[in-house]
Amino acid sequence: MTVQTRFHAVILAAVAAALSTMGATTAMAASSATNAYNFTFQGIDGQPLPLSQFEGKVILVVNTASQCGFTSQYKGLQALWQSYRDRGLVVLGVPSNDFGGQEPGNADQIKDFCEVNYRIDFPMTDKTVVSGDGAHPFYRWASDEMGFLAKPRWNFHKYLVGPDGRLVSWFSTVTGPEADKVREAIEKLLPEKTPKS
Template identity: 85%
Template sequence: MTVRTRFRTVALAAIPAALAAVFSVTGATSAMAASSATNAYSFTFQGIDGQPLPLSQFAGKAILVVNTASQCGFTPQYKGLQALWQSYRDRGLVVVGVPSDDFGGQEPGSATQIKDFCEVNYRIDFPMADKTVVSGDGAHPFYRWASDEMGFLAKPRWNFHKYLVGPDGKLVSWFSTMTDPESDKVREAIEKLLPEKAPKS
């Protein structure tokens, strides 16, 4: 084996270790961000329009964070989410949609395709994130934090899992995929967080 061949072999062997180290540091940074957070306002999503979507901009409001998908049997829940947004936004509710391809590969489109689908089919105008990982080791820090705060059972198991954040940024509750956004359970939880009347502008 020549010196050049030996060097190439050693260099190639080192690549997997180097990549592992990079991903390890990235994962550790994400985990640290989640573990050091005290409330939801610590987190920022990438908006579907390519701009930052910091949850801190909604401080003082209740936030319903929902991981969504365009090709799921539960996709019609978009209608209920839009209805909630229209019913309660003047009183301080914000619905944040977080498209994700994690479950069943049911969100394969680009940001533009997802946005167009939501606007055309459900007239969605509440804030939307870009496609985001919400489960597993690569989950967005918000989702790591939420599962740490609320426990293993509160992790998303499918599309349209819902987290309810209070006006103080603390997690209040979670609702499974099967829970319709317009159900009494969801509405009652939201009502408890909001003033009886819309604040005067």
């Protein structure tokens, strides 16, 4: 074995060890999290988007895509946001290219698509991995918390987070954002409407 070959072997071993440690640290962070407020996404504007900024609110976290048969659910998500945001609901869009390569655009393209076609003004993250070993720590934590069946299987999977930051429920892709069971679950978590005087 030449010196150069040994050097490459040492470097590769060090890189592998570092990656393994990083993966273990991230996995431990996800598994030791007590609630959603322990996680931070990158916003679609490139800035950190910590879920702790929504503490005390109800959060509907939805992995989205612009070229999906379910993309029209953006309309229902915007309607939910408009109906309940004054009572404490946050809809959080998480663009992802994980399923069918149906979110190929960059952050600017995704943002423009959502604003032009659906007038989206709820918060959105940058494109994020939501499935598999490389999934964002929030998604790994959510899967651990809610079980195998609750993992996203396609675009527009929904997680509902209560005002205490704990996961309350999940809804599959085929359950639209304006379905009765979604609205009822949100209503149970929000404060009562204040009567108009």
